[in-house]
Amino acid sequence: AQKVTQAQTEISVVEKEDVTLDCVYETRDTTYYLFWYKQPPSGELVFLIRRNSFDEQNEISGRYSWNFQKSTSSFNFTITASQVVDSAVYFCALSEARGNKLVFGAGTILRVKS
Amino acid sequence: DGGITQSPKYLFRKEGQNVTLSCEQNLNHDAMYWYRQDPGQGLRLIYYSQIVNDFQKGDIAEGYSVSREKKESFPLTVTSAQKNPTAFYLCASSISDWTETESGANVLTFGAGSRLTVL
Numbered sequence: 001a002q003k004v005t006q007a008q009t010e011i012s013v014v015e016k017e018d019v020t021l022d023c024v025y026e027t028r029d030t031t032y033y034l035f036w037y038k039q040p041p042s043g044e045l046v047f048l049i050r051r052n053s054f055d056e057q058n059e060i061s062g063r064y065s066w067n068f069q070k071s072t073s074s075f076n077f078t079i080t081a082s083q084v085v086d087s088a089v090y091f092c093a094l095s096e097a098r099g100n101k102l103v104f105g106a107g108t109i110l111r112v113k114s
Numbered sequence: 115d116g117g118i119t120q121s122p123k124y125l126f127r128k129e130g131q132n133v134t135l136s137c138e139q140n141l142n143h144d145a146m147y148w149y150r151q152d153p154g155q156g157l158r159l160i161y162y163s164q165i166v167n168d169f170q171k172g173d174i175a176e177g178y179s180v181s182r183e184k185k186e187s188f189p190l191t192v193t194s195a196q197k198n199p200t201a202f203y204l205c206a207s208s209i210s211d212w213t214e215t216e217s218g219a220n221v222l223t224f225g226a227g228s229r230l231t232v233l
Contacts, residue, residue, distance in 0.1 A: 004156075006156075009154065037224075043202065043204075043226050043227040044225065044227065045157075045206075045222075101147075101159055102159075104158075106154055106155055106156040107154075
């Protein structure tokens with residue numbers, strides 16, 4: 001069975017600090033996809049990134065970066081120089097190669113204080 | 115602009131009543147989904163539909179029902195059989211998920227959610 005664990009329930013940082021959100025996953029599939037979504041206070045989930053299991057290259061997008069390591073089954077997300085607007089709930093998710101039925105982690109609440 | 119519209123945003127229900135949550139999309143997506151969100155539990159899949167007039171149970175379908183009579187619409191009914199219906203409900207859509215291709219896992223687009231409270 002597929003499972004996603006986000007051990008950090010809540011993180012508080014001061015603006016401009018760097019913060020890393022952890023994600024550990026379990027799957028028996030050799031081909032799978034990993035996702036990160038952001039849920040701001042408005043409630044709507046916003047897609048951030050998708051990574052397939054064959055691509056272990058780290059990715060950077062502005063202040064966001066992702067570190068995918070199959071050896072440790074982790075897909076961590078780092079925000080550099082955090083801003084108040086980054087305050088949200090962040091979800092890591094996993095899906096099998098065929099199909100879009102995502103399995104979500106419990107989410108990490110990020111609070112960025114000014 | 116294309117997107118997903120969920121209504122109502124807030125809904126209160128008395129015990130024993132059925133209630134229907136609306137989900138409409140104008141993205142021309144084939145697949146639609148309903149998730150339930152509870153504090154500290156992430157999102158759990160209730161029902162999903164890959165095509166009109168067809169739908170499948172997700173992980174927590176008991177006490178819920180759906181219909182998919184139109185491509186654009188996927189309403190969710192929370193029945194009186196659902197023992198703990200108070201939650202935040204999210205609808206999502208994506209392009210077809212039954213094709214067995216490299217791009218099979220597509221990005222879900224979510225609505226803004228409906229918060230249901232049972233009084």
